[in-house]
Amino acid sequence: MSDKKKDNHVLEEVTTGEYKYGFVTKIETDQAPKGLTEDTIRFISKKKNEPDWLLQFRLKAFRHWLTLEEPDWALLHHPPINYQDIIYYSAPKPKKELESLDEVDPELLDTFSKLGISLEEQKRLSGVAVDAVMDSVSVKTTFQETLAKHDIIFCSISEAVKNHPDLVKKYLGTVVPYTDNYFAALNSAVFSDGSFCYIPKGVRCPIELSTYFRINAANTGQFERTLLIADEGGYVSYLEGCTAPMRDENQLHAAIVEIITHDNAEIKYSTVQNWYPGDKEGKGGIYNFVTKRGLCKGRNSKISWTQVETGSAITWKYPSCVLLGDNSVGEFYSVAVTNNYQQADTGTKMIHLGKNTKSTIISKGISAGKSNNSYRGLVRVSKKADNARNYSQCDSLLLGNQCGAHTFPYIKTENETAIVEHEATTSKISDDQLFYCQQRGIDMEKAIGLIVNGYAKQVLNKLPMEFAVEAQKLLAITLEGSVG
Amino acid sequence: MLLNIKNLHVSIDGKEIIKGLNFSVNQGEVHAIMGPNGTGKSTLAAAITGREGYEITQGEIIYKGQVINNWSPDKRANEGVFLSFQYPIEIPGVSMTNFMRTAINAKREYLGKTPISAKEFLKKMEANKKLVQIQSKLTNRSVNEGFSGGEKKKNEIFQMAMLEPKLAILDETDSGLDIDALRIVANGVNQLKSEENAFVVITHYQRLLDYIVPDFVHVMYDGRIVKSGGKKLALELEEKGYEWIKEQFEA
Numbered sequence: 001m002s003d004k005k006k007d008n009h010v011l012e013e014v015t016t017g018e019y020k021y022g023f024v025t026k027i028e029t030d031q032a033p034k035g036l037t038e039d040t041i042r043f044i045s046k047k048k049n050e051p052d053w054l055l056q057f058r059l060k061a062f063r064h065w066l067t068l069e070e071p072d073w074a075l076l077h078h079p080p081i082n083y084q085d086i087i088y089y090s091a092p093k094p095k096k097e098l099e100s101l102d103e104v105d106p107e108l109l110d111t112f113s114k115l116g117i118s119l120e121e122q123k124r125l126s127g128v129a130v131d132a133v134m135d136s137v138s139v140k141t142t143f144q145e146t147l148a149k150h151d152i153i154f155c156s157i158s159e160a161v162k163n164h165p166d167l168v169k170k171y172l173g174t175v176v177p178y179t180d181n182y183f184a185a186l187n188s189a190v191f192s193d194g195s196f197c198y199i200p201k202g203v204r205c206p207i208e209l210s211t212y213f214r215i216n217a218a219n220t221g222q223f224e225r226t227l228l229i230a231d232e233g234g235y236v237s238y239l240e241g242c243t244a245p246m247r248d249e250n251q252l253h254a255a256i257v258e259i260i261t262h263d264n265a266e267i268k269y270s271t272v273q274n275w276y277p278g279d280k281e282g283k284g285g286i287y288n289f290v291t292k293r294g295l296c297k298g299r300n301s302k303i304s305w306t307q308v309e310t311g312s313a314i315t316w317k318y319p320s321c322v323l324l325g326d327n328s329v330g331e332f333y334s335v336a337v338t339n340n341y342q343q344a345d346t347g348t349k350m351i352h353l354g355k356n357t358k359s360t361i362i363s364k365g366i367s368a369g370k371s372n373n374s375y376r377g378l379v380r381v382s383k384k385a386d387n388a389r390n391y392s393q394c395d396s397l398l399l400g401n402q403c404g405a406h407t408f409p410y411i412k413t414e415n416e417t418a419i420v421e422h423e424a425t426t427s428k429i430s431d432d433q434l435f436y437c438q439q440r441g442i443d444m445e446k447a448i449g450l451i452v453n454g455y456a457k458q459v460l461n462k463l464p465m466e467f468a469v470e471a472q473k474l475l476a477i478t479l480e481g482s483v484g
Numbered sequence: 485m486l487l488n489i490k491n492l493h494v495s496i497d498g499k500e501i502i503k504g505l506n507f508s509v510n511q512g513e514v515h516a517i518m519g520p521n522g523t524g525k526s527t528l529a530a531a532i533t534g535r536e537g538y539e540i541t542q543g544e545i546i547y548k549g550q551v552i553n554n555w556s557p558d559k560r561a562n563e564g565v566f567l568s569f570q571y572p573i574e575i576p577g578v579s580m581t582n583f584m585r586t587a588i589n590a591k592r593e594y595l596g597k598t599p600i601s602a603k604e605f606l607k608k609m610e611a612n613k614k615l616v617q618i619q620s621k622l623t624n625r626s627v628n629e630g631f632s633g634g635e636k637k638k639n640e641i642f643q644m645a646m647l648e649p650k651l652a653i654l655d656e657t658d659s660g661l662d663i664d665a666l667r668i669v670a671n672g673v674n675q676l677k678s679e680e681n682a683f684v685v686i687t688h689y690q691r692l693l694d695y696i697v698p699d700f701v702h703v704m705y706d707g708r709i710v711k712s713g714g715k716k717l718a719l720e721l722e723e724k725g726y727e728w729i730k731e732q733f734e735a
Contacts, residue, residue: 430573431536431537432573433573433575435535435536435557435573436569436572436573436575437575437583437587438534438556438557438558438561439533439557439558439561439566439567439569440561440583440587440590440643440647441558441561441562441587441590441591441594441647442558442586442587442590443556443558443590444556444558446586446590450575450578450582450583450586451575451578453577453578454575454576454577454578454626455576455577456577457577457578458577
């Protein structure tokens with residue numbers, strides 16, 4: 001093929017790239033039988049030696065879930081999910097208590113190093129504490145000593161239930177009640193594990209807290225539950241990132257993240273999401289139905305969501321902020337990439353309840369291949385929210401002409417002092433831009449990476465440094481695929 | 485011979501724009517291509533640099549002894565072909581610094597060299613910024629975003645200096661420039677001129693040629709080079725306009 005002809009194919013090839021993180025780790029699992037009944041829930045609760053109040057919480061959620069129907073308002077199409085064909089609990093069998101990294105299953109460490117995120121490196125180089133979640137159970141937690149010095153609690157939610165039951169009881173389900181939606185009810189019934197973090201009064205967490213997730217056993221739903229609390233004047237930056245191994249069958253993922261900030265507290269929550277998106281024909285891939293919500297409970301408190309979404313066959317996710325405290329601030333910065341047959345319906349809700357509350361929404365959608373990418377957002381200003389301000393910017397970038405970008409902004413204001421601004425643009429990577437790069441010696445594939453990263457820069461800049469570098473690579477990988 | 489174009493025919497969307505053009509350039513030479521609007525000057529630049537949509541239906545472009553008709557634009561660039569764009573393109577969010585480093589390293593990779601060191605790169609940036617009197621605030625900005633017309637053109641010459649091409653094509657670099665900017669641009673070109681490289685300057689006006697003195701002047705009309713001469717030809721065109729050429733060929 002001549003170079004020029006080859007170039008004509010590059011755009012097609014880069015937009016039909018296949019997932020680079022497809023491999024399976026062989027680790028023995030201890031799993032629940034398929035299907036979902038009250039017995040399944042009792043099994044999970046028993047496996048985890050949970051107190052009765054938590055079992056009751058799960059059962060209430062399950063009974064409520066039975067009365068609900070799966071929502072169908074999102075611009076997403078998938079075959080019906082058979083909830084009785086899913087394994088709801090799977091845990092790697094612990095061989096013994098682990099004291100140091102040397103004792104961690106070498107195969108697990110290998111998985112992390114394939115992803116370029118070896119625990120050792122992370123520990124040594126970046127000063128990031130890692131709570132690695134491997135199929136539902138936390139395998140290894142590091143930097144506990146540094147955190148203990150500041151009385152910061154950072155552990156798996158199972159451990160928190162054992163060691164800090166009062167805190168868990170006080171906050172669990174207060175931001176996302178099990179009645180919130182179909183997937184929240186499901187998660188509340190069957191959640192396996194996740195992270196818990198409590199920042200005490202006046203403490204600024206000196207390190208970025210990080211969790212890496214992997215879905216690993218076949219036919220296993222992953223139901224993460226994360227709960228983060230910053231008490232008065234507290235601060236923490238929390239990172240969540242994940243890549244999943246290649247799978248043929250669809251895997252259901254329904255997580256809940258709840259965040260609470262008290263007076264003058266701030267939490268930054270950053271995500272890089274790279275679940276398996278399915279193959280080029282749209283076969284397989286993760287169904288990702290996530291409920292993420294933060295409550296700015298105290299005055300002058302702040303919650304920021306930053307997300308880079310590149311994976312999953314289906315993404316249904318609206319990280320939101322409830323701005324209850326006066327002068328509280330909510331932010332949402334998002335880059336969502338869809339390729340091949342991926343579908344994403346994502347956005348945010350900013351609910352202004354307190355006075356002088358402010359919110360900012362920056363959403364950058366990138367669609368390639370035959371994918372569909374929707375922004376869906378709600379800005380609501382309630383009667384009492386005097387002087388509320390919102391600024392929203394929703395941009396869409398299209399690669400090729402077989403993909404779709406959609407924007408569904410909803411604005412409801414009940415207070416006339418509110419100022420709500422919304423800007424939206426849709427653009428294509430132009431032939432002019434590509435040729436300009438190529439004329440400077442930059443090949444088509446690198447040019448697309450460069451232009452896309454430039455487009456997403458406003459959001460990538462909000463990520464912590466190490467994460468931003470990783471996210472940039474991920475954007476390039478997602479779109480480069482099989483070329484090179 | 486650096487560039488040798490033989491009987492070139494180029495079509496856009498099936499419409500023939502260049503109709504049997506012959507043109508050759510040696511190292512160390514400066515060629516000016518003049519002519520009225522719509523005679524195929526920019527199409528020639530696009531064909532030499534390999535722009536998609538410019539179909540070569542007949543003829544050959546031979547560069548450094550090889551037929552490059554099917555080479556990708558980036559391969560041509562990495563082999564030393566540079567185009568100063570008539571309308572430079574904006575790339576939001578990509579800083580000039582990042583863009584230049586990516587371009588230089590792409591070329592180095594093509595040539596089998598290791599990436600440029602940060603120190604060497606910054607030194608080169610500083611030297612060339614001085615050459616075209618471009619301010620640091622511009623190189624910190626996104627590629628061409630918010631640049632004035634003059635700044636965009638200076639930025640093209642800046643990139644040319646950074647990439648050290650063998651064959652540089654300047655497509656109407658003088659259009660939209662005031663006299664001071666024109667001097668700066670011309671001065672940049674003159675300093676980069678050597679026995680190793682060559683320049684093809686596409687322009688409407690003789691004005692630029694007072695500063696960049698050509699060895700040869702060619703007149704394009706209806707997809708062909710219809711007249712070639714020395715520097716004097718440009719002055720003659722300035723004096724008489726293009727009408728006499730048209731009359732000569734339409735008669």
